[in-house]
Structures are given as C-alpha cells and as structure tokens.
Amino acid sequence: MIDTLQLDPALIRLSEEAGLVPRWRDVRGEWHDVDASVLRSMLKLLGLACASAEQIAGSLRQLESEKQPATGMMLTVTVNEALVFDYTGSPVYTLTLEDGKQFIARAAQAGQGKVRLPGIERPGYHRLSIGDLELTIAVAPKRCPLPPGVGTGKSNGLWGVAAQVYSLRPSSPQTDGVVDDANHQPSTPIWPGWERGGDFGLLAGLARGAAQSGASALAISPVHAMFGADPQRYSPYAPSSRLFLNTAYIQPSIVLGNDAVRRALQTMGETISPRAVNGNFVEWPDILPRRMALLRRLFDDFRQDGPADLVQAFETFRRQGGEALQIHACYEALHAHHLAQLGPASGWQDWSPGLHDPRGMEVMAYAMQHEEEVGFHAFLQWLAERGLHYVQQSAREAGMSVGLIVDLAIGTDARGSHAWSRQGEMLEGVSVGAPPDLFQADGQNWGLTAFSPRALRQTAYAAFIETVRAVLAHAGGLRIDHILGMRRMWLVPPGAGAADGVYLNYPMQDMLRLLVLEAWRHKALVVGENLGTVPEGFNDQLERKGILGTSVLWFERSPVKPRQPDAQAGPELEGKADSAEPADADSAEVPVFLPPAQWPAWSMATPTTHDLPTIHGWWSGRDLEWRASGEPDPQETVARRRDKNALWQALKDAGCISASAPFPVDVPRNAVLSYVSKTPSPLVIVSLEDLLGMREQPNLPGSGGDGASPHPNWIQCLPAGVDEIFNNAQVASGITAIRRARRQT
Numbered sequence: 001m002i003d004t005l006q007l008d009p010a011l012i013r014l015s016e017e018a019g020l021v022p023r024w025r026d027v028r029g030e031w032h033d034v035d036a037s038v039l040r041s042m043l044k045l046l047g048l049a050c051a052s053a054e055q056i057a058g059s060l061r062q063l064e065s066e067k068q069p070a071t072g073m074m075l076t077v078t079v080n081e082a083l084v085f086d087y088t089g090s091p092v093y094t095l096t097l098e099d100g101k102q103f104i105a106r107a108a109q110a111g112q113g114k115v116r117l118p119g120i121e122r123p124g125y126h127r128l129s130i131g132d133l134e135l136t137i138a139v140a141p142k143r144c145p146l147p148p149g150v151g152t153g154k155s156n157g158l159w160g161v162a163a164q165v166y167s168l169r170p171s172s173p174q175t176d177g178v179v180d181d182a183n184h185q186p187s188t189p190i191w192p193g194w195e196r197g198g199d200f201g202l203l204a205g206l207a208r209g210a211a212q213s214g215a216s217a218l219a220i221s222p223v224h225a226m227f228g229a230d231p232q233r234y235s236p237y238a239p240s241s242r243l244f245l246n247t248a249y250i251q252p253s254i255v256l257g258n259d260a261v262r263r264a265l266q267t268m269g270e271t272i273s274p275r276a277v278n279g280n281f282v283e284w285p286d287i288l289p290r291r292m293a294l295l296r297r298l299f300d301d302f303r304q305d306g307p308a309d310l311v312q313a314f315e316t317f318r319r320q321g322g323e324a325l326q327i328h329a330c331y332e333a334l335h336a337h338h339l340a341q342l343g344p345a346s347g348w349q350d351w352s353p354g355l356h357d358p359r360g361m362e363v364m365a366y367a368m369q370h371e372e373e374v375g376f377h378a379f380l381q382w383l384a385e386r387g388l389h390y391v392q393q394s395a396r397e398a399g400m401s402v403g404l405i406v407d408l409a410i411g412t413d414a415r416g417s418h419a420w421s422r423q424g425e426m427l428e429g430v431s432v433g434a435p436p437d438l439f440q441a442d443g444q445n446w447g448l449t450a451f452s453p454r455a456l457r458q459t460a461y462a463a464f465i466e467t468v469r470a471v472l473a474h475a476g477g478l479r480i481d482h483i484l485g486m487r488r489m490w491l492v493p494p495g496a497g498a499a500d501g502v503y504l505n506y507p508m509q510d511m512l513r514l515l516v517l518e519a520w521r522h523k524a525l526v527v528g529e530n531l532g533t534v535p536e537g538f539n540d541q542l543e544r545k546g547i548l549g550t551s552v553l554w555f556e557r558s559p560v561k562p563r564q565p566d567a568q569a570g571p572e573l574e575g576k577a578d579s580a581e582p583a584d585a586d587s588a589e590v591p592v593f594l595p596p597a598q599w600p601a602w603s604m605a606t607p608t609t610h611d612l613p614t615i616h617g618w619w620s621g622r623d624l625e626w627r628a629s630g631e632p633d634p635q636e637t638v639a640r641r642r643d644k645n646a647l648w649q650a651l652k653d654a655g656c657i658s659a660s661a662p663f664p665v666d667v668p669r670n671a672v673l674s675y676v677s678k679t680p681s682p683l684v685i686v687s688l689e690d691l692l693g694m695r696e697q698p699n700l701p702g703s704g705g706d707g708a709s710p711h712p713n714w715i716q717c718l719p720a721g722v723d724e725i726f727n728n729a730q731v732a733s734g735i736t737a738i739r740r741a742r743r744q745t
Contacts, residue, residue, distance in 0.1 A: 008036060010056045015039045017063045018048055019453055021488065021503035027437045027533045034502045041493045042502055045429045046454070066454065074136040074460035075128075076513040080119035087115045089131035098124040123517055136460055140513035141520045143546030147402075147682045157742040159677065159684040160217030160402065161210045161691070164610065164698050165249060166234070166282050166714065168198035168206060171721025194251075194291070197282040200387030201251030202722045204394040209726040211398035213735050218395055219405040219479060219685050221610065221698075223249060223388065224471075225328065225417060228377070229336040230344035231288035235714050237409045237481060238448060240416030243470045244328050245384035247377075248288055252298055255310070255386045264297040282715045295383070299376050317382045318375075324421065324466070327358045329377035330367050331417035337370075347415020358421050385474075392474045402525065405477035405685075408467070410485050411448030425455040425463045430491045433498050434482075437533060440702050443490075443498030450489055453506045461514055468515060472522040483528030483542070486511045487535055512545050527604045527683075531555065542602075548683065549603035553676055554612060556599055557591035557646075590642045593650035596678035605681035607672055607690055610698040614687065617695045619644060619667040626700055626711050651675055656741075669693060670737040677741035686738060691731045692719060 012022050020042055022034050040050055048062070049055035069075065069085055077083045091107040095117075107130065110116035120126065120139045128135045147158050207218050223246050224239030236246075253261050302310070318325060331348065334355060342350045354362035367374050388404075395403035411432045412418040419426045426449050433445040456464055472478055480486075487508045492501040519526050527548045530539060542549055599605060607615050613623040621640050624632035632640075648668070651657050656671040656678070669690070677684050689697065700711035718725070725731055 010053060011036060011039060011050060014043065014048065014050055014056050014059055014063075017060060018043060018046055019505040021505065024435070024503055025533075026435060035500070038493060038496070038500060038502050041496075042430070042491060042504070045427070045493070046452075066458065069133060069135060071132070071134045072460060073457065074138055074510075076138045076140065076510045077120070078140055078142055078513060079123055080121055082119050083117040083137065084110045084114055086113055087130065087133070088113055091115060091130075093117070093128060093130035095120070095137070096127040096129075097122060098126060123520055125517075138461075138514055138517055140517040142516075143544075144516050144519040144526045145523055146525055146546050146548075157739075158216045158401070158682060159686065159738050159742055160215045160219055160400075160405070161206075162219040162606070162610075162685050162687040163198075163203070163206060164221045164236075164688075164714070164716075165198040165203055165223060165246075166221070166236070167688070167698070167716060167718045168202040168722055169196055169717050170194070170202065171723040195287075196279070196717055197248065197284065197287045197291075199249045199251040200384070200391050201254055203249075204254075204391045205722045206725070207391055207395035207400065207403070208398045209722065211395060211400045213726050213732075214739055216400050217402035217405050217477060217683065217685070218400065219477075220407060222246075222407040222409045222481075224409055224412075225381075227335060227344070227413075227416065228288075228292065228332050228380070229339050231284040232344060233413070234282075234284050236407075238413050238446070239409055239418070240331070240413055241328055241418035241421070242409060242412055242467050243324055243418060243421075244381055245388060247295075247380040247384050248284070248291060249387065250291070250295060250380065250383045251387055252295060252383060254390050255383050256298060256302070260298060260301065261294070264294060264301055268294065268297055280717055281712060282717060284715070295380060296376065299379050302379065303372075303375075314379065314382050317385065318378050321378070321381070323359075325378055325381060326367070326374070327421045328381070328417045329374045330358065330363055331420055332377040332380075333370055333373040334363075334366065336373075345415075347413070348420040349415065356420075356423075358423075388474045392476070396476070400476070402683075403476035404474065405479050405525075405527065406471050406475040407479045407481060408471050409448075410482040411446065411450040413447070414449040419449055422451075422463050425452055425459060426450070427452050427491070429494055432485070433490050433492050433501060434532060435490050435501065435503075436499050442702075443492075443501065444701060445492045445498040450485065453504065457507060457510075461510065464511060465514055465518065468518045469522075472518060472524050475522070475524060477525040477527065478519065479527045479529065480515075481529050482532070483530055483547070484532060484534060484538065486515075487538055508541070512541065512547070515547070516545050525683075529609070531609075548681075549600060550609070551599050551603040551605045551679070551681060552609060552612065553593070553607045553672065554618065556594045558594060590646050593647055595650070596654055596675055597680065599679035599681060601680040601682070603681055604683045604685055605676050605679045606685045606687075607676050608687065608697070610687075611701050613697050614689045614694055615669050615672050616667050616690075616693050617697055620695055622695045623697065623700065647672075654678060667693070670734055673734050674737045674741040677738045678744065684738065684742065686734070688718060688725065691734045692725070692728065693730050694719065 015022050020034075020039060022039060023031060024034070025031050043050045043059070048059040050059060067086070069087065075083060075085055087107070091109075093105060093107055095103045095105070107115035107117050117128075120137065123139050123141050126137045126139060128137050203220065210218055222236040222239065224236065225241040225244035226246050226248065227233045227240050228247055239246075334348070334351065335346070338346060338351060348356060352362075354360065355366070357363065392404045414426070414428075428449070430449070431445050432448045432450050434440065434443060436443045451463055468478075486506055488503040488505045490501050491504050492498055515526065525548065526546075527550060528542055530542060530549045531552065539549055608618070617623055621632055621637060624636050624640060628636075645663075648663060651668060651671045652659050652661070654675050656674040657668060673686060673690070676686075696712070696716055698716060699713045720728055
C-alpha cells in the first residue's frame with residue numbers, strides 16, 4: 001500500500017516547519033506529492049524524531065524554540081529598513097557599529113512579544129545588546145554592485161570569456177618558458193608535469209590576451225580545493241573544500257621564480273621526466289603526482305634556504321589563515337597518510353574515531369608529530385593563493401574592468417575537508433541533486449553535501465559568510481552555481497533514486513542579504529545560475545537584489561507556431577531528407593527563439609554553459625550522438641532540424657545575417673555570437689569552446705549510462721595554446737562579431 005500523506009497531517013506540519021516541501025511542482029507545471037516514508041527518512045536525518053505523535057509534538061516544540069533570537073545569533077536587514085524581531089524584556093538597547101560608534105536608545109513595541117528598531121543607514125556587521133541578548137545585525141545594501149546600464153534596457157557593451165581552467169595548455173610544449181623580468185610577468189614555464197592541465201600562470205596569460213582583445217571579464221570554472229592524494233577526483237563541482245584552492249593549478253614560478261624551479265628539477269633528475277600524454281585530455285593520474293613531486297622538492301628547498309622575505313610572507317599567510325588553514329592542511333596530510341590502507345577514495349569517516357574531530361587531541365597530536373607534512377600543505381595553499389591573486393592582478397592591469405568571475409560550487413564532497421571542519425553545520429547522510437526535468441528525466445544525484453539551514457541560523461551564518469569571502473578574495477565577480485539552492489535544495493535520501501527526493505527550504509532572505517553585503521564589501525558583481533525548476537517569484541527577488549540571472553540561447557524561446565519555411569530555408573536544404581520525419585514536420589509547433597531585444601535586461605547572456613552543447617556541438621547534433629551512444633534517435637534528429645530552422649530564421653529577423661541568405665552548410669557561429677551580443681544584457685560571456693569552434697562540451701550530465709562509453713567530462717584540453725588563442729583567425733572573427741554587436745545595442 002502507498003504510504004500517502006493524508007494518513008498523518010501532523011507529519012505534514014512537522015515537515016513544513018522543518019523546511020521540507022511535501023508537495024512540489026515540476027518544470028512542466030505538474031504537482032507531485034512526496035511519499036510519507038521519504039519525509040520520515042529526511043526528518044530523521046535532520047535530527048527530528050517523528051516515529052510517534054509524541055515525538056512529532058516534541059520536534060515541533062524544538063523547532064519553535066529555535067526560532068527565538070538567542071545570544072550569538074544573527075539578524076539580517078537591508079539599509080534603512082526597520083528591524084522587527086521577537087523579544088520581551090527591557091527595551092533599552094546599545095547598537096555598536098563596525099567603526100565603533102555606539103547608540104543607546106529604546107526599542108518600540110511592534111505587537112505582542114515583538115520590538116522594532118529603526119533602520120540602520122550604514123552597511124556592515126553591527127552588534128546589538130538588548131536585555132540579556134547579544135546579537136549581530138547584518139545590514140546589507142539594497143543591491144549588489146552592477147555594471148552601468150543594468151535594468152535600463154541598454155547594454156554597456158561589456159563582454160567576457162569563459163574558461164575551464166584545467167583545459168588551458170601552453171602553446172609550445174618543446175620550449176622552456178621563462179619569466180620576462182622586464183614586465184615581471186611569467187610566461188608559462190613548461191616544467192615536466194605542466195604539459196597538460198591548466199595552471200594560474202596560463203590563466204594569467206589568458207586574462208592578458210582576453211583583455212587585449214577587449215574583454216572586461218574572465219569567467220572561470222571553480223578553483224576550489226580538491227583531494228591532493230586522489231587525482232581521480234577532478235570534477236571542479238565536487239570539491240573537498242570551498243574555503244581553499246586547487247593546488248593542482250599552482251604555477252610555482254609565480255612566487256618562487258624560475259631559478260628555484262630549475263634547481264629543484266636538477267636535484268630530481270629523471271624521477272619527474274615527462275610521460276607520453278594524450279594531447280586531447282588532461283590525464284590527472286599522471287600529471288598530478290609529478291606536479292606534487294616537484295612541489296615537495298621546492299618545499300624542502302624553501303625550508304632549508306628560502307629567501308627571507310618569502311619565508312616571512314609564508315609565515316604571515318599561515319598565521320592569518322588560522323584554524324581553518326591548519327585544519328585543511330591536517331586533512332590533506334591525514335588523507336594522504338591513510339591512502340595505502342583505505343584507498344584514495346576514502347574520507348574522514350573512514351579514519352579511526354579519534355580523528356573524526358578536527359579540533360580533538362588526536363588530530364592535534366598528529367599535527368605536532370607531522371609538522372613538516374602539515375606545513376607542506378599549508379605551503380601549497382600559499383602558492384595557490386598568491387597565484388590566483390596574480391591572475392586577478394594581471395587581468396586588472398591589462399585593462400579588464402571586472403577581471404575574474406569565480407565560480408562557487410553548490411556543495412562539497414561529504415568525505416572532504418570542508419565537511420570535516422564544519423561537522424554539525426553540514427547535512428549528513430543525504431545527497432544534493434535535482435528533480436526530474438526536461439533534460440534529465442530521472443533527476444540528478446550529485447553526491448554532494450551542503451549547509452544545514454537550521455545550523456546556519458544557529459551559528460550566525462558563519463560557515464556561509466566564510467565561504468563567500470573565500471571565493472571573493474581575488475575576484476571582481478562571483479557566479480553561483482545552481483543559485484536556486486539558496487531558496488531550496490533537492491535532497492536524495494540514502495539508497496533512493498534521484499527522483500525520490502524532497503525539497504528542503506533555506507533561509508533565502510538572510511542568505512541573499514549576506515551575499516549582497518559581501519559583494520558590496522568586495523566590490524564584486526554577482527551572477528546566479530537560475531536554470532532548471534525555478535520557484536515562482538525567485539527571479540524577481542534576484543533582480544531586486546541586483547543579482548544577474550543567466551540567459552542561455554538554447555532556453556530563451558517561446559512556444560508558438562512558426563511561419564512556413566521559405567524557399568531558402570527548410571529541413572530539405574540541410575542535406576538529404578530524413579525518412580523518419582513525419583509529413584507534417586514543418587507545421588509542427590516549434591519554440592521560437594526570442595529576439596535579442598526581448599531577453600532579460602538583468603541577466604548575463606551566453607550561448608551555452610559547461611553542461612550544454614557548444615554552438616558547433618548543437619548545430620551538428622553532437623550532444624544527441626553522445627546521449628544515444630551512437631546514432632541519434634530519428635525523432636530527436638527531426639526535432640533538432642526544426643530547432644535549427646527556427647534559429648536560422650531568428651538570426652535573419654535580428655539582422656545577424658542577410659534575409660536572403662540560404663540555409664548554411666557551415667555552422668553560423670559568428671551570427672549566433674552576434675545574436676547573443678545584441679541582447680540588452682549588461683554582460684555577455686562566451687566560452688573558449690565556442691570561440692575556438694569546438695564540438696565537444698566540457699560536461700555532459702547523465703552520460704555514459706547503460707553500458708555506454710562515458711563522456712570525457714572535465715578533462716578535455718583546448719586545441720590551441722594560451723598564447724595562440726587570440727591570434728587564431730576564427731577566434732578573432734568571433735570577437736569582432738561580439739564587439740560590433742555590443743556597440744550597436
């Protein structure tokens with residue numbers, strides 16, 4: 001018998017009070033009821049007993065008590081907005097602003113059990129003392145910093161490039177790069193281990209090249225810390241920690257200089273000689289160990305006779321990194337220590353119980369006994385941090401007004417450093433994912449954990465603020481992957497399919513205000529990936545906060561019947577007709593691509609994303625081939641043909657190509673770039689894959705099922721070296737199309 005919700009209204013109430021959503025609507029507008037067994041399972045994982053009426057009542061009382069302000073908690077508000085909260089007691093309060101100024105006043109009554117404080121004009125984190133309560137008041141500006149012209153329907157001409165950091169490669173593998181001392185800019189030294197797989201030196205070179213071509217921004221894939229001892233875990237969206245950086249991207253010459261690297265290599269001899277590599281893919285199992293071996297040698301040399309100024313800089317970095325850096329370095333050392341016994345895919349849960357507490361006596365004892373090993377991993381973070389700083393500095397000095405737009409992953413690997421350091425503040429035993437939608441019929445299970453919304457409130461959002469600050473430290477912008485997670489997360493219970501999950505609501509208003517405040521403090525714009533099943537009113541809230549959404553060409557469409565194809569356009573002009581095409585194919589309802597002028601003026605515009613086909617891949621149906629593991633389904637081929645005709649007509653209507661132009665044999669790449677660039681979006685971002693005319697996309701979610709060959713996710717190299725990209729004729733013509741269209745809008 002199906003365990004229906006109607007059997008227990010109290011369970012529904014507890015679920016809703018806990019933030020679970022018993023009934024939700026999918027991307028098609030259809031409603032779904034979550035099975036009661038799923039709700040019970042999730043409530044138990046959230047620490048809320050629900051096996052009986054008495055337990056449910058007790059859990060409800062617990063949640064009610066957690067709503068009451070308590071010393072150490074945080075309240076958020078927007079500038080000049082009155083602050084109303086639950087409180088009974090003396091109305092006299094002291095407000096201490098960040099700059100130390102104090103105000104003593106009386107709170108006004110705001111109904112039974114509530115008080116009101118007048119609005120605070122100055123953004124920041126202020127301290128409030130009222131009665132026995134000591135609270136933090138986070139006052140956020142009304143909006144994030146934005147490029148000029150946003151929301152006015154007029155473009156300011158800004159555009160940028162998107163790059164997967166790992167995909168970057170040097171231009172001439174046979175040449176030893178050196179530092180140009182005159183300009184103090186490392187070209188990219190091609191040491192053994194650096195032949196494939198991007199690094200911060202390459203990224204800085206890319207930023208300079210993009211800036212010289214007129215780009216204002218460089219959006220990059222996440223550079224969060226991965227697992228140094230496990231090169232098989234390389235998905236940038238499944239990090240060990242979002243507080244620290246991926247040490248695989250270190251270019252040591254940026255900090256230590258070329259001479260130090262050459263000396264280290266001489267002492268290593270043949271132990272780090274280059275291996276035969278596949279030029280198309282980043283082979284991390286081969287590359288990362290060799291990079292780590294060289295970095296280890298450099299650390300040993302640094303400990304013995306490092307320059308005094310650099311030694312002092314490292315010691316200052318380590319001291320300022322404090323407990324968080326020490327815990328992450330300990331994690332990396334312990335993970336490597338347990339590698340032989342437990343395997344690289346293990347995590348802190350597999351260690352002995354005494355090591356589960358990162359602040360416990362056993363971990364402290366290990367750190368003291370293995371100071372050199374722990375110091376090595378702190379040293380790596382220092383090199384990575386200085387490297388990323390150098391990239392942003394290079395971008396700004398080369399003329400980029402924004403510079404780096406860094407990417408914040410939606411969650412972390414539950415086995416990793418971040419989850420170890422923030423136990424009790426992370427969800428345990430569940431996985432973050434996405435419900436079934438038009439592209440993933442079975443839903444998605446990403447195998448990640450995320451912050452607990454209850455714990456966020458109880459700990460003054462410390463972990464969230466810490467994370468946002470970490471990713472904004474060296475950036476002019478922030479892209480938030482799956483920003484819908486600030487409203488609700490799709491959680492999958494252990495052992496369940498991705499479709500058998502449930503939404504968990506998050507304190508969205510608090511998190512958005514804190515995000516705006518941190519963006520204001522860092523003078524950074526914010527972009528949210530608001531794609532998928534979007535709750536009603538969500539996009540409006542992003543716009544009010546000055547957070548740019550994401551408008552993707554493939555999705556900016558409206559379902560109306562198209563005009564009949566003219567003599568110059570039609571499926572028959574693409575080649576031989578498909579025998580599986582129905583007779584009424586041309587009269588079928590096809591979503592029309594929205595004209596550029598009708599795209600949202602508050603979004604970042606882009607042809608595609610890392611999870612979607614490139615322009616060339618979409619036009620050729622490469623994504624359909626991958627999903628079908630060979631010959632695409634005839635109906636999907638027919639549907640894509642209709643879509644191509646619709647896009648071709650849209651390109652004509654927008655003036656991106658001549659109205660009399662025949663249907664093309666080649667991909668109309670430049671016309672598509674012009675089309676997207678004509679939109680009123682304040683920022684247009686184009687991927688390197690599209691500029692270089694690549695067919696393969698960086699990632700294909702859900703690929704490789706049912707025995708099919710897996711798509712090469714997150715390991716594909718670019719076909720051109722960094723120093724060659726912006727001298728490429730195809731890239732130059734694409735940039736010309738972008739710049740011309742941006743000037744016209």
